[in-house]
Amino acid sequence: MNHKNNFSEISKRRYIVKISGMVQGVGYRPYIYNQAKLSNIKGWVSNHGSSVVLDIEGERKTIKGFLIKIIKTPPDLSTIEKIRLLSKEYKGYLDFQIKSSSSDAKGLKFIGGDVATCPQCLEEVLNIHDTRYHYPFTTCTACGPRYSILRKLPYDRNNTTMDDFQMCPSCEREYNDSTNRRFHTQPNSCPNCGPSLSLLTNVGKKVAFINLIQKTIDLLQRGKIVAIKGLGGYHLACDAENQEAIKALRKRKNRPHKPFALMVKDIEAAKELCVINEIEEKILLSNKRPIVLLEKKAPKELLDVIDPNMKKVGVMLPYTPLHYLLFQGTITALVMTSGNASSAPIQYENHEAIEKLGRIADYFLIHNRDIHIPVEDSVVKVVNDKEVLVRRARGYTPFTFPINTSEEVLALGAEEKSTFCAAENQYGYMSQYLGDLKDFDTHRIYEKAIENLINLLGLKPKIIVHDYNGSYLSSQYAETMTGKKIAVQHHHAHMVSCMVEHKLFSPVIGVVFDGTGLGTDGKIWGGEFFVGTRERFSRVGHLKYATIQGGNQAIKEPWRIATSYIHAMDYHEKKVLKVIDEKSINAVTQALDQNFNCFESSSVGRLFDCVASLLNLRQKITYDAQAAIELENILDPSVKEYYGYDIGEENGLYQIDYKSILMGVLKDIEKQVPPSLISARFHNTIGKVTLEMISRIKERYRVNRVVLSGGVFENTYLLSYIVKGLKKRNCDFYYHQQIPTNDSGISVGQLGVAAAIEGKG
Template identity: 50%
Template structure:
């Protein structure tokens, strides 16, 4: 926070103390709109007998205040030290006007006002994420004597929708999708009453004047019933699948204890294996099925209400079909009034997964949802409050007692961070797990997860979100930044624009995403492990050791190259990776792998010999695929990273052994050679070693080899800082153990926490690389 107002012993301070009444103009920037900031200022002004006004100006709050020196000091400190729960002050400026000689003397004597907003451009603009319903609003919904009993859209200045309903700034009702709902007298009285917690709550509403819910079947026919929510609960208990509209889009919902309906949902959603998230009634229900630490409980109960990845209890009570071949489970708590009312003692757990067909855009418009989900959902529980910006639930893990964002969305997006203020930049990210990042007036804004751009609807939404940020932030003369991969949809989007462009190498973007998040500027060693990234030499990188800063890098280490056959098929069919690795070591794959189609395998071997549809790869992700296939864990995947995830889930954490490995220098680049690792795996398979032990020894080999290579680099480069980034570092066992070993040896080690370590963080890294390059020029 920048604080330009200090009450200290300066000459100005001694000059001011002689005035009985002082006047200041204050400007506050940050997340200060839509969070109850103006009512908060008003209430503090009445406490400390301050006169003046407060108003929204563009994306900031402006305060004119007049009072005695001591009262002004208390007033200002109360604003700085105890802002509203979801507010975030980024910049605070205070200008002394004058005391009793001022022309404004007594202009607001004994009056403090909330004035109408002013829409000024080219100011810092901060957007509040959507947050969960607060305890006070929840209490109103649950008490029959209140006028909001069972009203699911109940909210106040401390809770409710924000980012998903904002069409423009300043954050006033007429710039949101609540514009069409005219407040009734009671709601309007609350809105204008400084003593109400709904004072200037822009989405304020009640049963008489606000949005409403409806229940329809999958043909759009309204279900006539006494109580919509009670009827929906009965349908869920009867084994039906419901599409339920929330804050950022639709969820597909069913009873988490009904294995038959979960399997049916998987089949209809075309999601055979990928884990499904659940929503639990309360924290006690979570504790029935999962183990959780104090930090995990705190994260679950926070007003962001993310999906938190938790370890299952050995005696797991729910259907195994929710997260097959996983020892973990994604869990969230209710975050809207509707969710709280759907869950009860019978329905303590609901499967709540994104309302889409796999890899497609999450549905968020009523008509589109009915058209696209009517073959999946039996019924639709909808409402008539429009969603302006679609956003999925955020997914986080707690690692080393810190939140680590896996998927950025509701509650966390947009993520705002400081950057070089001179340039306006739009970074467009990668192909999968796409996000975009935009900079304006010294801050960057990282969007929510936008999905896989190969899907046409996801691509259209990608363009829609870019345009939304451009309009919202008043971005004009911007520079576009993209990945080096020539075939990415995001790259082709940039190439179609007649605007200045910068291209960025994939793994450098991962590296800088971590550096920028952790405010690192100097030369650093980056360990970047992922599945696919276009390398400077045209090969597919993914097991990289880089040395560099925000502007440039050198590749100083890598996983040894292997020639892999099959192009994109090799990612979807891990057995192709196994065949390719074995072939590179002069083994006959047909003599070793006896659970694949012999004709297909022979075709791959011949293609490898002829160099047909092959690519060089240093990807750690493909090595994981190879090992997973060799031991029979996974030969075909149905979601990204499945083979590696299932391999991690069978680790025997009591095993400390590893396979032998070699690190050699080749053309000034250190290489981790895989020959002896794979030979060790093959020997253990032959000797009948358990899959869990093989997985542990393989993981340990990567951990030890990575650390050994870093010990060498520290001596060669005289650098002690290391950043760990890339999608493979979603692997908790790998991340925690590399971190532990390196810090024990005195390294300073950093990894992504607020910015996704996977390709969801690429746009963030791209933007900061471009900013550094532009600043240099």
């Protein structure tokens, strides 16, 4: 008998297994528990930091099959990055358990994003016989809040804002039942024990009504604007078919032109409004549920008040039970815009929301589940059959990516469209989109988000990376921190952000087009051609400098930019800028002659602003890049012609002369050529001259890899034109998909540069 027992123990094995990746908040421990029971594996599983650790015993063959199962076919929301396996002395466990979590300050950290409501939870919410019927906070291991409610790791209820709610006996039973899909669901709750809704007036007075959701639907149908608290913050909502309500929202929010996003009832409603291809439909229906930019199909008058002067509209589907419930009436589409005043951050705390949004919203539908970190809706589009992130936020953040540094680094990003990145243990972590740091409240949230991510990761940054422009608020914030400082030139960071995304290390040709960024010569860059690596770059070409008058005001008033360009060409400004009064034009030209409040710029973004002004599309903007965006939206894609252009060379640098391009535009304006044709010819010219510059640089420097980056490449037509030309030239080319091409990607590039520099050191 003893001999058999000894033999049995010898044939069994014990292993400690550490699995790192997106393995918390995804139902991984319950999945492992159930697979262990099925496979007769003994031991335990536990959250350890942001990893999952198993101590398992069983027959060697059985353990192998068990590990293959849990690693090769984990829950849908999980992503496994790293596995460690250690053999240990056999102990003789009698069963398998889920043990209490523990922290691990030194381990790899992976933080899950918020996830849209799953079909099973939605079925319960809409089932009149279910205990969670119409319960707005229904969730399970496959869906619900994650990052927005997380205070610290590991992802356990007591480390989230759900710690404020004690589970009732029924929810406790679900939580502890290994056969239930809510087994170890951290935000688990029901109407008896979980968060609840309140409906308030815009002065904070409670509205007494039995069915608050039905009352909210009634208010929306009556044309009221309702501030609705969601997963990551507040939305301002109104009926998308009520033009008066939309106009009121624009007026109150001081947002006269910037597009609004739509939330529609279902995919069928989306198809009524927009042309949707298979890839776009898949993204719309994904568990991330971003805003997707789609081609308009509905009647012009319906969508133009929502997205004026645009060919596309941003559409998303419901992603919380509350959203689904708002569509139980006759409304099929709601304007759902960020709950903020113009240029301010999204509101996420109840008392501040009422204070800041009370002049905009008529009513507030709030709940008492705190949001720890506010997260905007993500925005994506499909370009060349690929998903391209415009704004990386809810569902897509924090974004974890490999980076070749073992140092603890913090990269602070740009000033507008700000994000930041942290790094440790060969991984980088990109924050959600935060906004313009010049807004006081945005800067406050930026600081809080940095502190939160550093605490989650257990990080003590030794290297602080910031923009080369010391006047940026992100650069000034770097000076308040301890650690080694590294300043990274803005456009180099753009280039490297694309290299990091595509795992490029060897030299590339970097084409970086944007609006503003301080160059190493003290001038404003933005039409740049580099040859370089992650560590360093050489500027080998650029758009010829133009002297622009007006400082930051010029960016807000494109007519100043147009006047500056035309004045340099000795062309009569008043001949084309007829809508601008003569006194204003004279003031700018005199300031140009005296070099007063002027700056030299090679920015392609400013050249787009110039042409938009010359065509009288936009003389004053009300949101970032409005003039250039509207210029793209009027172009006729059937036009193939382009204007003449000149490429010169000075001090070894190729230079694109803007004068010949603008002369072509001006001649067409004199001939009264339709603006749609002029816009197309201008776009084609920028694409054509860019391709010729790349060809010349490729031949001179013997580099075949090309990366395209910078905010101008938000322009889908220009990006596609250049990509098509690079294919014909047999170039290896790369553009942004998962990391935004605009300034939101700067922090990733800064991190890439710092990692390369430190790696050499």
